[in-house]
Amino acid sequence: MKRDELGDLVAFLTVYEERSFTRAAARLGTSQSALSHIIKRLETRLALRLLTRTTRNVAPTEAGEKLAETLRPALDDIEARLGSLNAMRERPAGNIRITASRDVAQEILFPKARDLMREYPDISIEIAVEQKFTDIVAERFDAGVRLGESVEKDMIAVQIGPDLRMLVVGSPEYLAAHGRPETPADLTHHKCINLRLPTLGGLYAWELGQGDRAINVRVEGQFICNDGDLITEAALAGLGLCCLPDRRVAPLIARGQLVAVLEDWCPSFPGYHLYYPSRLQGSPAFSLLVAKLRWRGERGTSAP
Missing domain, CATH: 3.40.190.10 (Periplasmic binding protein-like II)
Incomplete structure (x- = not known):
């Protein structure tokens, strides 16, 4: 294999992984036009179409998929072996x-x-x-x-x-007006601030429990957000109870701005x-x- 042929294969695999000439060029530190020339050169040498280009995206052909499946393990092995050589450096x-x-x-x-x-x-x-x-x-x-x-x-x-813990908290004003929940079932009678999960898009079910008993509680309220800082602000404003990591609300609890409830139902987790x-x-x-x-x-x- 000629020296530039290995570089062409790496360029192809980068475009394949990024599904974009723009992102691949940025990753490789080259221009889109130069990268496009490299891919065309590789396709000409192999006499195969490897990528299908549209105005919006780049998709591999069947031949491109097979080539990528062959290249990735081989290049991973090369990277691992090069990495092991670093052990010989001072x-x-x-x-x-x-x-x-x-x-x-x-x-x-x-x-x-x-x-x-x-x-x-x-x-x-x-x-x-x-x-x-x-x-x-x-x-x-x-x-x-x-x-x-x-x-x-x-x-x-x-x-x-450290291990973490979710805490259910509310403002003193909210609790004075609505009372403290004593069990997870009491949450159905409270306004609760929902967290929209950034990963899957669903609403976070409050994970409570005691000992071996675990409960996922679906709560309801006026406010839903996918940002912990805004949820904290909403709780401070008295819009309801929220369930957030203890590291986030601990300073506010120490200052008396928020109050923890249902602590016996808030276990730690890895x-x-x-x-x-x-x-x-x-x-x-x-x-x-x-x-x-x-x-x-x-x-x-x-x-x-």
């Missing part, structure tokens, strides 16, 4: 791409990533802030962050933060985990990041 190096929600990126990922990059100048880290669940293999991320209970079974998962495929275990740079992020506190505690 200083760890490499690029690491991670996807995470904004809260965990700000509170956990970035502080540790910042410290690691200061300590190891040859390590580069990209954090993509996204609320949706991302297929890290298909999207070419090295790792992602999710709550422990939602990590796929075929991934390696490392806890990077916190945030970094998850990644096993092929990354041999990368020195990635191993250093995992070591930085690994949670070493006591289980069952909550973040301030």
Whole structure:
């Protein structure tokens, strides 16, 4: 294989994964016209149409699908072997791409990533802030962050933060006017602020329970939102009860601006985990990041 032929295959696979010449060109650091020329050259050499182009998107042909299925495992193996060569360097190096929600990126990922990059100048880290669940293999991320209970079974998962707890809270004014719920069943008589899940689009069912008894409560009220900050503002304004992570509402509870209710029905659950495929275990740079992020506190505690 000639030197430029491998580059053409990488370019094709990038367009295939991005389904866009614009995004693929940006990822490869080249122009759309140059990338289009490369794909045409590859199709001419193979005498096969690999991609179908329209004004709105790019789709692989049957031949393109087969070529991509052949290339991805081969290139993954090459990347893994190149990564293992970094172990022979005196200083760890490499690029690491991670996807995470904004809260965990700000509170956990970035502080540790910042410290690691200061300590190891040859390590580069990209954090993509996204609320949706991302297929890290298909999207070419090295790792992602999710709550422990939602990590796929075929991934390696490392806890990077404390166990969490959802708390039901309301303003003192609201509780004075409507009373305190004593059991989850009482929530049917209260105005509740619903959270629209950013991943699936449905409404969050409040996950309450005691011991082995778990209850998912569907609540109703005047206000629905997909943003935790606005839901907090709505609770402070007395629009009803809400159910949010304890780390978000703890300062407001301490100042008396919100009051927790049904605390006996609010169990803790596994916190945030970094998850990644096993092929990354041999990368020195990635191993250093995992070591930085690994949670070493006591289980069952909550973040301030």
